[in-house]
Amino acid sequence: MPEATKDIASSRRVKRGAHWIEWMVGGLCTLLVAALILWIAYHAVINSDGVPELDVKVTHQQANAGGSYTVSILVSNKGTRTAAAVPVTGTLKAGDKVIETQEITFDYVPAQSTATGTLLFKADPAAYQLDIQASGYVDP
């Protein structure tokens, strides 16, 4: 019994003579981790002091059955920092007169990424001038 235990214990040791598959897997994983470190380090050097750059686009407009109007928007952040709690305000204007204002808040718009959402208007946005903008952000 002590001998058997000893055998198992020694088989659990990392021995010098390992199968070539172990070295191949190990080598590939080392390359993967090294690539990851280099990628992050590269970004650390080029843009550790970036800011969010927010841009809002209308992707789709449609009238709903209930009489409301849907305006789908895409918020993109071209900057290298994430913006949190981004309020996006849509205003319908006829000349200087504000007809309707709707606002939604995006929890996060990650760096160099996009987020989508929808504003719901009671008036038809096609009949007025539609003004959409991100009015600020919080640093996460």
Place this chain on the structure above:
Amino acid sequence: MQVDGTAAATSGDEATRSPDEPAPDTFLVGMGRGVAGALLFALPMQMTMEMWELGITMERWRLALLMVIAIPLLVGISHRIGFEDTFSWKDGARDAMIAYGIGILTSAVTLTLFKLLMTGMPAEEISGKIAIQAIPASIGALLGRSQLGSGKDDAEDDPQAGYGSELFMMAVGALFLNLNMAPTEEMILISYKMTPWHALATILLSITLMHAFVYAVSFKGGHELSSDTPWWHALIRFTLPGYAIALVISLYSLWSFERLDGVSFTPAITAMIVLAFPGAIGAAAARLIL
């Protein structure tokens, strides 16, 4: 008197039973351990708001994929460490499915208890909420069945602790912690707060801790390096593959829980690094916990 009669009946019963077939009371004890394990491991998730929401909002095919992936995983765990009597793949598959069943039932009961499941809800919502909880619960049930009893140390007498099996157990350990954490908003929030320098430090600390955990410190069940083996042998053959596994599992968990939708490459990579930190600890500690 009653007790004596029962004891006699049981022993008589056992005499006619083939040795590899457990007695009914053993089976019931196993089920009890399974339920205990499921609760122990899955309650943190069952009491997490994001997990309830994911049950409703998660894309159905991602949920289905997760549920299908869980099956070979459970069979693998069961075969590797499972119930004491598991020797063959057939037994492994049986125990895995029993654990899955325990996971589904306990999740249904606890979620009903928390008034998260009600009769008026659409079937899709009820099934989704149960399904997403059933995966961690079933892993817990399987681990509970093997670990919460008998005091038998599987690591000591496991016949096939080969290289693949080592990596598989690291994957289970990583997945286990990741399932706990990936649904929460904090994972992406941390990654957004971090600068690339923080991410870099996280990678290095993850690898260092992992290496220290299992291969330098001689924990029970960990590798003992023989004195003539250079330290970097174990680093390349075990620690770095373990970390790579933790990274891949983090990425899958985040994608599965829809944390990467619309996110570009670098922020996704940072979130993966954040989640791989607990994943690496889980992978390294797998030999201790499991």
